[in-house]
Amino acid sequence: MSSSPRFADLDNVRDHTFDYIICGGGTAGLTLAARLSEDPTVSVLVLEAGKANLNDPAIMVPGAYLRQFGNPQYDWAFMTTPQEHCDGKQFMWSRGKSLGGSSAMNFMSYMRPSAGDINAWEELGNPGWNWSNFFEYSKRGEKFTPPTTEQTSLYRHTFSAEHHGVTGELDVGFPSSIMVGEVKLQETLHNAGVKKLMDGCGGDVNGAWMAALTIDPKTRNRSYATTAFYLPNADRPNLQVLLEAHVSRLRFPKPTTSVSAEEVKAEGVEFLFNGKTHVVSCKREVILCAGALKSPQILELSGIGSTDHLTSLGIAPKVCLPGVGENAQEHSLFGTSFELDPSFNWDTYDKLMDPTRAATEMALFLEKQQGLFTMGLATLSYIPLQTISAEAKSLIYAHRSKLECDVKDGKISEGLWEQYQIQLRNLETPSGVDIEYTVFPAFFTFRSKPEPDKAYMTILSVLNHPFSRGSVHAASADCLAQPIIDPHYFEDDFDMKLMIEALTFLRVLRNTEPWKSIIAKEVDPGPAVQTEQEMRTYIKEGLSTIYHTCGTCSMLPREKGGVVDPKLKVYGTSNVRVVDLSIVPLHVAAHPQALVYGIAEQAAAIITQEYSK
Template identity: 45%
Template sequence: MPILSLQEVVQKSFDYIVIGGGTAGLALAGRLSEEPTVSVLVLEAGQANLDDPKIVMPAQFGQTFGNPQYDWAFNTVKQKHTNNKIHLWSRGKALGGTSTMNFYCWSKPTKTDIDAIERLGNPGWNWTEFIKYSRKSESFHLPAQEQLDVYPHTYNPNFRGLSGPIHTSLAPQFHTIDKLMQETLVNKGIKPVEDPYGGDISGGWIASANIDPKGWKRSYSASGYLQPNLHRPNLNVLTDALVARIVFEDKLTPAADRTASAVEFLFGDGSAIHTVKANREVIVSAGTINSPKVLELSGIGQSQILSSFGLETLVDLPGVGENVQEHVWSPVSFELDDTRGVLHQTLDLLKNPDTAAKHLALYAEGKGLFRSCISSFSFLPIQSCDLPDTPSLIALAEKEAEAAKAQGSAGMGEQVDIWLEILKNKKEPDFEIVALPCVKIALAPAEPSKHYFTLLALLNHPLSRGTIHIQSKDPRVHPEIDPRYFERQIDLEIILQEIKYIRSWKETEPWKSGIVREMDPGPKYQTDDELREYIRNSLNTTWHTVGSCSMLPREKQGVVDPQLKVYGTSNVRVVDISIIPLHIAAHTQTSAYAIGEKAANIIKATFSGKN
């Protein structure tokens, strides 16, 4: 079995050591191990948790959150612009990483967003490359006739992968909510998108989910890239292995890059430091939160931060842990009208133990609510929403862009210019609205016999920038996370306008007839200032953090180059979504898989023909 014991790893050597068995890390390891002459070791700090029902059965949104067996349960520092709230940042602590606990949203960015990565100084990181590697990761299953009978799902098979490790499908449950939202959008003048996986996502559409319809189980990094390949003798995994640092050889000359020779780690609850040797490369794939932590503990980062914890600076790299960007959202919840002959089913039903037991039995038959996921989406340009405040919003954006450029680090100006260009483009999405099939906050009490759902008003392109840095040299101590939510006022104002746009639906059919009342924010919040306060109090993270190891030129606060190699090193790469330098309008799992797939090809090409 390639899931090893401690004794099978300590003081041994492997060609590639992958730090982190998460979404991108297992994709990378699975692809590297396709070459039988190389050895791959994955060091995962969590437990295996393979085939765990809490992970693989859908419709259990958030059930593993806060549980230390499954969740790192990071916390931010107090956010002064959200009334000093501390925000929970859940991340998967298992083989598969956060793909074990995401909400199954299979979405891909716009062509513009991906091409922006190349524009920022990264040749080869463009839409053509992205779609090639994204399709390589996916096996799309066509909707069944029973689904087409209740909702006219549209798709373009040319945009979908059909033979990859991650199975995607159209979940069958929430067609009544899909119709309500999507038909209202059309009547508001918003175009329906035939298939949102070809680079144009502006409009309304039904998303696929990373659920395998053969058994209706979560399809994720461990089930797709690891478990089918456990027979490979060159693919090795050690769980409960928390990396303490990367070990580097002494430099032969002052100008030479640092070469990694080993990785030190803690095992289980022990305090002893163990070592495993790297023959070729060390690949950091610990996620946007832990990847900068690993680099800093290894002596790579801002010298002032490292020296404050008694760490020697081996590579002075100011961009480590900087440029952090996160998606956030605020909820607008509604009570559905059940009196017009429409049979709604929402996840609120599962709060009743008897109903949950009934649907659990149905799940064993491939039926019922436990096949559910989030399905109805809309990504919208501000200009398409016909809001009276749009001119003033654009004016504020221009003013804040200039301030961000003046106060930001080297290279920030180019990011801000692209950000503003997208915001002002009448075809590029600024709003994201997602239908969550349950009540989210319920300032107004929810009743067990009724049905509810929530629209999430999401911010996809934040202007605010945060940081993630170590706060101890002890690897068991979580880093300090400061996303600096709403440090730029424009981020708050965009969500405010989204909520006002959602409220404008009340005069449009079928919304007008299908909704009984708005639960949250509700009638208490009417003025702009009242809604701003509601947003500050209700704000949630989307767990899509990027940027802490940005792929940018070194002089522009970059951490990795277009080959994903850490500047100042000869054989250390970062492979996860921390490399994305400018945030994208998409939920991020597809990007993590594409990064893992592309990284594998980069590394294979590097060592092609070498023994």
Template identity: 45%
Template structure:
């Protein structure tokens, strides 16, 4: 399916898909099932199809900031948003992971494959998008998955509970439970076998049998997107593998799209008609024509930039950049939401009893483990399993009071907001009042925290705390009319004080976990934040200096009514266009509370700790994107 530029330029295709990432490959595969239509995918990055740093299990995190595999967009520097007392060293001039190459971010994430709360998905429909509800979503998510159950004896020993009916059986993405566990997860019934999940239970989080049914409020073991037969990553390229041999599907790599081209005449109802796209390859500019549609699947950071470069966006911004306005759509690049995380690491008392990834930092151990991997053994089969989610009031004695005060403030300031943001906030208030889980904890068998570096020869458990329902909203816009210039990413992290309060209380709970039996019984000491962080003021400062983005950017092309800040309608058409759709995480109008699929950890000697901890890309969003893109494909085909 890989085609040369000469084979596609100046030709016409029924569908042109801009971006060969997670969503783009799903849509390309499904549309090309009809042999009567032609489909072209233009991907800015490489093919990467035989790159073992992507396909080999246990290498998650290795490609963060790799220039060929990660866009590594920088946040605004100096920050465009100023507010008192915020010393965010990650805010100004730090990279944001964003997958580059076929498969996109699904080729660099951390594998966890589970589902967001049903209430979060239903919120999308309640914001004005008929058909975008839990029942339809879970149908399409299962369509993407082939779940391989664990051996019964292993499932019992490791507490790997699941309902088979909640999982898919014949989709392109193979999922399973990790072949190797750390030794402290799952064996909670035996006092000598330490379980993080039991610790969570002791502090008020009840076990969840299978979070894929849409109720993950509690603690559970997560599945991962790995094929247990081959121990290889299962990612969006699997959709291309299903499409092998189709003559109607062409894929061109190293072909970043500069802009969408428009026809000189509008449609009968006065809408802009996309005639094709302009892209570059080896420094030269090319054009390709679209008979039916242009589908933008470039991701939540690139998609708004491409729309603006095409003259679709806020006319004031476009005018400053010297770009002629074709559609004045001020919401492009607005409503940016991001999951934020902070991490605490704990040194293990008896390291020989437990499996962690820390030893792989030793080059000699790395060589040994690579040999074991070839035999389907060793630490490269290790992943993380333990996840817990809860509302703030269940994690913190201050939670109820903080939430009540925030709700009062939001209600009092309602008249100052746009209708779209007000509609989102009303749903977020409802979640607070109902106690819907918005905070997340993920246990990881390795060191992943700062500022104190790990010590050689030690083993660590890290608990990553994640704030999933942010109240702050950022922006992402084109910085120049030059397509080669990166967009301006101004995320506004912690601009709403309640976000910072949430994170601080979550970190307090996270530290409490490290002292709670049975988990506390195997911990020698807290390494980060560390004993020197004692007071609330010190903890606030530590959070500001060490918290970072999980790289789950969403909202830049929100699916909302146009009068509420929407960029696309429920059929994913860009307002004011006849045949331009957006299919990627940018359409998500209100962020979902979801466990992560990847986080940045030092899994080989080639990864420096300082680089690895700059960001965290969490892949459960990939599970959402698969389901969303499957639904989008049926919308485009007219099935629904």
């Protein structure tokens, strides 16, 4: 690893030619760049809009999660359109704008989706994208370290060695400390009928467990795409990374007609650097790894998308591909906060609200890797609707009936109905999970305010398989303008009904031991919120993204709204691929960090095999 990492200068890039140009130096982009540049005979360029932000405590320190959010040094800070079914509210969607992308600012959870969620992609028309293949690819870059005897004793960590890779570059392990309340919640979930899961990395996520994190077991720092896949390879002469380079569009030959009847070939990329436009050329491919909010925008700015939308923006269409930016799916959450019994001595992030204490704790971490900033978010639980709700079967039956009527009335396309059938099947299966509970060890709701010197615990209820479908589109021909992000929250009311069931079950947990004995009171929404309408209002008020958007460049058949084929190549092009979470056609019940690394590994294998023939 280079002691002083090398980054490209503009003169190393502009007007040069590379075999591969990767647009976006994030989770997928840096992984893919590392794998492709293993071949010393090819040249790889990564264009990254953000800064390096190396060795920055806001990134590296586990407990400093929220210091990046809303800060333009680290965060794109996208905004959605006003949401019709959330009383016109707009939502900020944070995404990583550092080298490493969102792997530099996420909450570090490391798990894999269920085998069924991955196999669904193959069922939707993508041969080779199944659990068996994905599992092997996703272990390739993992370097797993088991918990110590002390960690296991204190925090009840469990794992299955066969579910992990040990020879990769990305450190995966367990935090030095966990809030004791999380251990109590695990016991409570099991007592309430939730399955005890050994490890959420082996294709079964039905249950509750203490999850691993992307953390270096020696330094206790975050492990992410930059530390795992770029810094160890920064001295490769065939790998260049240009920072603060904002991709504006892909360059294609000028067509003789407005839309090419044949596949178009990208000649290179235009990008902004210090306010000026520059060009770089490619021999083989341009690969978009800009994430589910930027990759569709770049395609549209390049003339690939709905011809009507492109024409309205004054962009000359190159490829008619109306699926670009559609089929957006997002995990959403709301919080329920609880005041903890003061007779216990709780260590929570609430103590960091005091600036003096926060500075002391940060110094303690930086000097000795101890204190509150070592604390990780470990509790994950994925639960079938049938486990938490006595009304599950009637709710699912009613929703299936409604959707079948909508299909007959022509309100749902054939492609979307195929997705919905898989979602319904998952709900109807007793082991099919949809509701997630995870923990934030502090006050993390918005209706009330925390009281000084009190300790809190917030349970985040997460919707994993939404039926609502949104969109992400370019707002103008200006690459610096934010895209139009419209998640269509709660357009399908079944999503809201699932959230209500999640809140109702939390109150069952509230009265289940051992959690019952450590909770002083429910703060938000509080006991005054009881009726369905009151719950709806609260959920809308407290709704938030969990930063897991997918689907905007879906890997589906073209006639069913697809943007990329199973080789991840954009339809209508001969040398443009997309490799990021946007290609996922149907969302998964998982925090998707391991998923994105796995997609990049499989993409690297596909590309390498294609050029080795």
